[in-house]
Amino acid sequence: MSETSSPAPATGRTGSVERNTAETAIAITVNLDGTGTYDVSTGIGFLDHMVEQFSKHSLIDVSMKIDGDLHVDQHHTTEDSAIALGQAISEALGDKAGIGRYGHAYSPMDETLTRVALDISGRPYFIWNAKFTQEKLGEWDTELIEHWFHSVSQSAGLTLHCELLYGANNHHICESLYKGFARAMRIAVERDPRKGGAIPSTKGQLGG
Template identity: 85%
Template sequence: MRTGRISRDTTETKILVEVNLDGTGQYDVETGIGFLDHMVEQFSKHSLIDVTMKVDGDLHVDQHHTTEDSALALGQAITQALGDKGGIQRYGHAYSPMDETLARVALDISGRPHFEWRAKFTQEKLGEWDTELIEHWFQSISQTAGITLHCEVLYGTNNHHICEALYKGFARAMRAAVEVDPRKGGAVPSTKGQLGG
């Protein structure tokens, strides 16, 4: 089993994240931000990556540290679980429709973080979660998981649908990218013989 476990303890957040890339989409998520919980649960369910995420953050200040650090830790756990990335598909993409909204997510587990964002929200909050932090969550996981990540909303009007379509698209793209291809015989999917650097 390809698993990762990250424990972070700072003055801003205390976090435990565990992942199993070969899971069935089981999750146990408690961040203190209801809508963020819902999105991480969607990620787990649709990527088939088991995720445990427990966050005790300084929500009395604001939601920034909890949002950012949860994504950083999840990315670190995924990187740990991937090891040398031998045999993985590496690339993934998905179109994700949700009612009137259509999102497109494409990614490369390249070891070279790069992030492109083409999405907008027309309200300040979803539940109690600040919508400006959604882009930052994706940027943060791209950074520590070493992902080239492109997120785009092609069209849509409902802010809940826009956010959920992005998370589900990310999940489906990650599911494809972390899958092991038996034809590769465990080889790292790069002519350099390694990913990143």
């Protein structure tokens, strides 16, 4: 689904991934300096909704088109969407000069509260402390949600902690986690003018 206005021409930090395998055909473009516009079509309605939430609340423009083997199941489409999105974000970040690097967010949604904290460290590490009591949200298998976050963490080089503090409604839990991830990413990818383009690490580089 598309945002009411199409993503603006890329003038900031952008990354693109195109990949065709026997399981998925993917084309993804991101603009870290965007306005949160999106054009998302994965073939899985609830996944579309979550990627749109990520774009809207991170202000990262996202164009994502996936043709996957959904006649088999949703695993490949879900996993590959996260891998390619993480790769595009990593490309757009470049050497990560001047970025905030760290981000965190508490996201209340009615009865639900989640916490997401991340470090664009270049050293992927993932902690998940959340669970769902339904097998599906829409047609999307809820067991794949944790796997999506793990895959984007690995491919983007993020230390990523996702935690459900409390909540009961499965839709609210999932959406709160995606919005928290978006808001944490917005903080982490933004350039801090006080850093003067310096790499945010005493080592002089991130990763490794």
